[in-house]
Amino acid sequence: MKFFGAFSQYKALSDEQKSFISNAQKKFVKTPDELVKFFKPMAVFDKTCDEARAQLLNYVILFGILSFLGIFATAALAEDYSIIIAVELLMVLLTFVGIIIRWRLGKIDIHNNLREFVVPVVNLIGQDMEAGTKVSLDLDLRGKTLDSKLKDTRKDDPGWFSYPKVTTRIYDDPWFKLTGQLVDGSKLILNVDDQVTRLDKTYKGSSGKIKSKTKYKVKHEIMAGLALKHKKYAVAGENELSVLGDGLKYKDGDNRQLICLRDKIKTQDVDAHVDPQRCLALLGKIFMSVQPAAEKGS
Amino acid sequence: MENCNMKRGFFFLRDCDHPAHQSCCTCGKAFCNDHLRIKPGSNEPVCLDCLGKTMQQSPQNKANTASRDRYNDDYYYDDVWCYGYRHNYYSSYRPWYVGHTSDLQGSHFGENDIRVFEPSAEIDDMDAEAPDPEANVFDS
Structure with a gap:
């Protein structure tokens, strides 16, 4: 039992x-440990x-x-x-x-995202931070289809006794936001934003009976960003970063170069958790595409 | 006293400064208490790398959670998962090594497995302040 x-x-x-x-x-400002x-x-x-x-x-x-x-x-x-x-x-x-x-x-x-995503990601990010360094973590695991998260509603109603009637509700659930500083001085940003589309359909079956069904389409959008210090890393050019493919955004500042990558995962299960490995893969891709400051061009 | 042989970190490998206490029953190297766990079922000390590898070698099928039950949730939600995961991750990723390549002797990593920073690019301005998510990332 x-x-x-x-x-x-x-x-x-x-x-x-x-x-x-x-x-x-809750919003946390604590060490990963x-x-x-x-x-x-x-x-x-x-x-x-x-x-x-x-x-x-x-x-x-x-x-x-x-x-x-x-x-x-x-x-x-x-x-x-x-x-x-x-x-x-x-x-x-x-x-x-x-x-x-x-x-x-x-x-x-x-929500299973706590144990399947948040704990492994925070644990792993903590491996690359100085002891005692805090991260800022904004978590919202209340649910993806709360009224407060409803962004848009569309009704397709052909009128009385006419079918199918379809109601589409679109929810936006930015449930994970982590920022921190890694051991190399890079600033890290990790966001996960879920967009949920709920389709309620009422239609006439082949037997003439009125039926209804609800369908969900979920899109997990993961964004990983690193603001890399010029002192540590050479500024990566368009050619070097183009290997990162779609979902790339980058910006160069006085002290740092910000490189952001996005990944999208589609599912029909509103309770599905995000695979932490997809998020860590984005960070790995960014780190693999840059070179140490003094090495570039040598 | 010998220092712990573990290379800690995931994207950035660093030497562990703690003194070694016991040897791993699988690889035989000496590690500090932070990097040792009790091997499930045998009551012997095992290092995070060896235990993590064992966990990762278990079936990856999500429906089959028996492998995770076998090692107890304590291990999955612990550093062990990170060490096991990095073992596979490094097939497509070369971690940065924060240290001198001569210190790699005796570790699982060779010079070709890692990337190093130039000595001039040492970490010199670390701050342990709590990050402000609203702050401009270019500020410092």
């Missing part, structure tokens, strides 16, 4: 961690919570089927009426208990 473990892990969290889970939005220490128990809890919810769903389905079969058993085995009724009631009770526990766990569940 994994839900016992999930509840005990939740109980062991500090008030600040519980508060973060319920608000799911402090952040990982803060997030790690929540990541472990979230994983157990997801496993417990999956396990409970199986139990609810099982007990639900047994309750349904119990109705027929009651009718067929009328002689052992009392035992069958007791077992039937137990199955119904277990089904409801399972549904309630699962719902309670769902209330304290946090």
Whole structure:
């Protein structure tokens, strides 16, 4: 029974961690070490919570089927009426208990991006920072389809009793923003912005029945930027940077050259997490395209 | 006393200044306590590089989380993941090395695996201030 473990892990969290889970939005200015220490128990809890919810769903389905079969058993085995009724009631009770526990766990569940993206990325960025250097992290894991994140609504309604009717809602969810300074003095910017399109379609089926369905299209846009010091890195020209392909933006300043790269991932799962490796690959590409300050031209 | 043999960092490799305490049961090199973990199932010290590699060699199938369960979440949400990940990452990336190439002797890295900064470009103006995300990145 994994839900016992999930509840005990939740109980062991500090008030600040519980508060973060319920608000799911916060701006941090801490060292990567402090952040990982803060997030790690929540990541472990979230994983157990997801496993417990999956396990409970199986139990609810099982007990639900047994309750349904119990109705027929009651009718067929009328002689052992009392035992069958007791077992039937137990199955119904277990089904409801399972549904309630699962719902309670769902209330304290946090988006998988925390454990699958935020923790690995913060941990890895921390490897390349001086001890004690703080990062600024702006997190918003409240959900992608909140009213406050709704940017546009379009309705395609052909009129009364005419189909299909389509409502398109577009949400913008910039949920991750990290800035910091790496060990070489470069300034780092990492942003993840999710754009969610929700399509609600009401249409007439082939049998003439009115049906509705909802579809999601999610676009994760990852932006990685590095402001590289002229003292450390030679200014990269258009030719050198062209290998970085689409999604490149660069700008040269007095002390630094800013190089930004974007990557887009499309999915139809609104709960899908972003792969941290896609984000780290962008940083790697930028670092591979530049040369040390004194080496260029030599 | 011998220094820790670990090259720490991901995009930038640096020497670890801490004194070594124990040897890794897999590679036999000496490491400090920060770069050692207990090997699951054997109770022996193993370095982050060796443990990370073992984790990365497990199946990458996302649906199969058994490999992660095997090593406990403590390892996945710990530095071990970074060390394991960099092992694969360096097949297409050459990390910067902040130090002298002579110090690479005895490490997993050769001169061809890394890139170095010119000595004149040493880090000289580090500041540990909390970054201001609103500030212009060209400011300093």
